[in-house]
Amino acid sequence: MNAKWKVGGLVLALLVITGCAGMSDEECMATDWSAVGYEDGARGYTAESFSRHRKACAKHGITADFGAYQAGRERGLVEYCQPGRGYDVGVSGGRYYGVCSVDLEPDFLDAYNEGYHLFTLRSNVNRANSGIYAKEQELENVHNSIRSKEAALISPETTMEERILLLADLKDLSERTGQLEAEIQVLYEERARHQAELDNYQANAVDYGY
Numbered sequence: 001m002n003a004k005w006k007v008g009g010l011v012l013a014l015l016v017i018t019g020c021a022g023m024s025d026e027e028c029m030a031t032d033w034s035a036v037g038y039e040d041g042a043r044g045y046t047a048e049s050f051s052r053h054r055k056a057c058a059k060h061g062i063t064a065d066f067g068a069y070q071a072g073r074e075r076g077l078v079e080y081c082q083p084g085r086g087y088d089v090g091v092s093g094g095r096y097y098g099v100c101s102v103d104l105e106p107d108f109l110d111a112y113n114e115g116y117h118l119f120t121l122r123s124n125v126n127r128a129n130s131g132i133y134a135k136e137q138e139l140e141n142v143h144n145s146i147r148s149k150e151a152a153l154i155s156p157e158t159t160m161e162e163r164i165l166l167l168a169d170l171k172d173l174s175e176r177t178g179q180l181e182a183e184i185q186v187l188y189e190e191r192a193r194h195q196a197e198l199d200n201y202q203a204n205a206v207d208y209g210y
Contacts, residue, residue: 028057033065034072041076083111090115121198128191
């Protein structure tokens, strides 16, 4: 990520936060609208962001300087619309709002799409892992239930009617066990496939230079 963008973000973040959350009349009067525009541009925000700042200051009877804001935003967009930044946005799963100029957008989008592809591959692996964990937790609960019902089945205090119901429950639980084991196996196979795709992509990702 560009070092200038990092510094700009740290210095100007407060301006953006206060602009969106509600600015006092003193803040609106003292705000460097060019700096606010630069930060919005560097974050890839659309021009609609100015409307929020304008409304915040309009409450105090102060008019935001759109000219200065837009000039700053255009400079910020030059920082944002670089391939490295596009890759970072994509790999984090961020959205692109079509803010880049026609001369910068092609390279930005190429990098963004590569990053977003990596995000998707990682998400596939994570989703499979989550599915495996959830199914294995359910399987453990089923096993616990089976043990509990088997203990009740052989208890001398259990009536014949209760034993009939327990046997029916155990049959259902046994079937569910088989279903879960099959589903878990499928998820393991899916995870292995997704992991192989991810490993292959990451092995070649260095060639992109982002």
